[in-house]
Amino acid sequence: MTDKKRSTLESIARQLGVSKMTVSNAYNRPDQLSPELRERVLGAARELGYPGPNPLASTLRRGRVGAVGMVFDEPVSFALSDPAAALIVRGLASVCETERAGLLLVPGVPGGEAGIDLVRTALVDGFIFYCDYEGDPRLKVLRDRGMPYVLVDAPAVADVSWVGIDDRGGAQMAAQHLLDLGHRSFGIVSFNLVPDDYEGPVTPERHKMGSFHVPVERLAGYRQALEAASIDWISVPIEERHPGPGGASAAGHSGGAALLDRAAQPTAILAMSDELALGVLRAAAQRGIDIPGDLSVVGFDDTPAAAAAEPPLTTISQPHELKGATAGRLLLDPPASGPQRVVLPTALVVRASSAPFRGERETTTE
């Protein structure tokens, strides 16, 4: 009946014989006009099907959008299959909600300008940059847009708040735990170190050129611990795997299989995430390898699935939700003291997937 498309602040002001401002105030500043007038305005609006001030226009005028963007490395549909990422989103979402801000998920789009444009054109007041790649071109866009952003688990940028963990220290703990159990023969399942789809043993070049912050750091942590125990790093087999849309567990399975099918089967496997570790567990089970009897496995992240695994997974815990929430708070409510670097705590969580090295397997007691 009434032409919705056409009703605007002005049209309903005319209709009522008042000024645009009065109508605007009826919505935004109830205290600026008499209750009766306000009711009259709102009533007319209701009648005309006027949905209230066009948010785009008011946003342009006001300058505040009321939303936060979260930028991912991958398509959001992939990213959310990572339980750790999903928890970070939840933590961020809870802060956004208390601050009455929306949450826009900005996917990473493999090649070209498309992914960059998404960041350039996202309608938000600031970003959480949850991306790992050192040379990400979107970082420059972020800087140019001149809006605040906070890095999560990303390579550090000068003068920008950062939230993450001590990935290297955590990895070191994981490796140290296995060393303490007497293990000397290791295998590692790693995420890709370089932005490509490579799957296979890590090559020296890739090792050197690693440009993903988290895997590089975790690998460095493993290395530090193992070398401190006089284990020859070069001889430690490392399998790089690229998680697909279905999550990292398939990647872990394939990486674990490669490690377990080697002539010199390791007695301990370090997996860079719990999802990868879960895949390793499956690969071991298929081969009749007993965990932790024949093989110890340690993950990273302590996602809910780690505790539920069979056997429950020894892993490094970190507070995922808190990470998202901290980043959100830093963005929405920036500390007067300037950019912060928040390092959240990690801890070794010993469960049933790791056990003392059993020696040369002379006896299989029990």
Next chain:
Amino acid sequence: MTDKKRSTLESIARQLGVSKMTVSNAYNRPDQLSPELRERVLGAARELGYPGPNPLASTLRRGRVGAVGMVFDEPVSFALSDPAAALIVRGLASVCETERAGLLLVPGVPGGEAGIDLVRTALVDGFIFYCDYEGDPRLKVLRDRGMPYVLVDAPAVADVSWVGIDDRGGAQMAAQHLLDLGHRSFGIVSFNLVPDDYEGPVTPERHKMGSFHVPVERLAGYRQALEAASIDWISVPIEERHPGPGGASAAGHSGGAALLDRAAQPTAILAMSDELALGVLRAAAQRGIDIPGDLSVVGFDDTPAAAAAEPPLTTISQPHELKGATAGRLLLDPPASGPQRVVLPTALVVRASSAPFRGERETTTE
């Protein structure tokens, strides 16, 4: 060095001695000006730290935002703890990505205007309305805003596309499965039927006033099957539970406990979701009740956790990701034939949590 805040289409046009239009075209219509000029413009922009046309302003002018909003019943942080919801988000996200649209998560905010305003002011081109409450006031806002929206698992609205499943039919299958196994003594764990925090046995009034689409339909399905088998519906204990921030499994645990602690312990429990069923499994385990020996449990949703449960859960499957993707496609690429009603298939998935009724438990063979 350069005042980022100030650089605008106009400022860089002036700087170069060209018109605003030329600069705009350099970004949006490369074919409208000579490559050299374009390069000159882009170069100057780069130098001045101009991040490209302000997306807010161009959006206002153009009218297209390039984002989709997904509206939830609850805080997003709660909603994402539901694996089914998370899968729907993933499905939707994948469509958004191929269509180069962002995805804005719009939380439900318990009382008052706040949640309504989020919908009124969200900067999007359309909505996926993933909410269950019949009388949701945000539906009116959606209508008034005059932008397209698609309902998912929501009460139907005339002339609006709808995606969901046959909840009633699915529930009927679940109950029929247990009837076929010989069970006659049932208990039900339900989600809240009314928008409040009530927890306890369903009361007749609540049963009648049920205003959440999905639980009401599923309950109706259970009822249909049980009554067809001459079971007195009134005598079937139903426990309503309200999932908190930690997910529905705690709710299922409490509901299951209530059912199992009754004088007349049921031999079969119908849980309205897998998460609830998982909680029931825990409650049974704590009481030393063997599943499926002493008690059969059937869930709903077939989330990944159902297959991984101990014992693996018999449940009703539905294609969650497809649901999200279908809704996204309907929104972004509306069929010429007008609003659609898409009913996705459900199926009974029999696993190890259900078994034939064992009679009066005279014998406990084995």
Next chain:
DNA sequence: GTGAAAGCGCTAACAG
């Protein structure tokens, strides 16, 4: 190919 005019719909700032 390039430019000038005319708003998109709204609100800050101030005047009455």
Next chain:
DNA sequence: CTGTTAGCGCTTTCAC
């Protein structure tokens, strides 16, 4: 309490 003025930064339209 209400109205006026002056844009927010951009793109559409049309003239050159």
